[in-house]
Every structure is written in C-alpha cells, then in structure tokens.
Amino acid sequence: MTLYEWRASEPVRLRRIAAGSELRLRLLELGFVPGTELRVLARGLAGGLVVAHGDTRTALDDRTAAALIVQGTPA
Numbered sequence: 001m002t003l004y005e006w007r008a009s010e011p012v013r014l015r016r017i018a019a020g021s022e023l024r025l026r027l028l029e030l031g032f033v034p035g036t037e038l039r040v041l042a043r044g045l046a047g048g049l050v051v052a053h054g055d056t057r058t059a060l061d062d063r064t065a066a067a068l069i070v071q072g073t074p075a
Contacts (some may be wrong), residue, residue, distance in 0.1 A: 012039070012072055
C-alpha cells in the first residue's frame with residue numbers, strides 16, 4: 001500500500017521508496033528512510049499530504065506520496 005492510499009491517521013512504517021533515483025535521493029535527504037514511522041496529518045484538496053516523521057512535518061504532492069510504500073504498524 002502507498003502512503004497516498006493510506007486513509008487512517010494511525011502511524012505506518014515506510015517499507016521502501018518506489019521512485020527514480022532523483023526523487024528517491026531527495027526523499028532520503030528529507031528523512032524518509034525505510035523503517036521510519038510516518039503519520040498523515042492532513043490532506044489537501046488537490047491531493048497533497050502533510051506528513052509527520054519524527055519531529056518534522058513535510059508537505060508532499062500526490063505523486064510523491066504514491067512513491068512511498070508503507071505498512072500499518074501493530075497496535
């Protein structure tokens with residue numbers, strides 16, 4: 001499942017980045033490292049997301065959010 005498809009506000013773990021090398025490198029630089037816990041904070045009308053990871057908040061467009069493969073975390 002991708003982060004873009006994730007509808008819950010519960011945390012998820014980033015499993016991998018399914019993107020080309022340029023976008024993958026940019027996301028890694030922003031702290032989107034496999035194993036990181038992510039939480040969707042808000043959804044924009046145009047499809048973008050605001051995502052929390054650690055102490056950081058990052059706005060992602062829908063294409064970028066769809067490149068983040070996630071897995072729900074157990075309660």
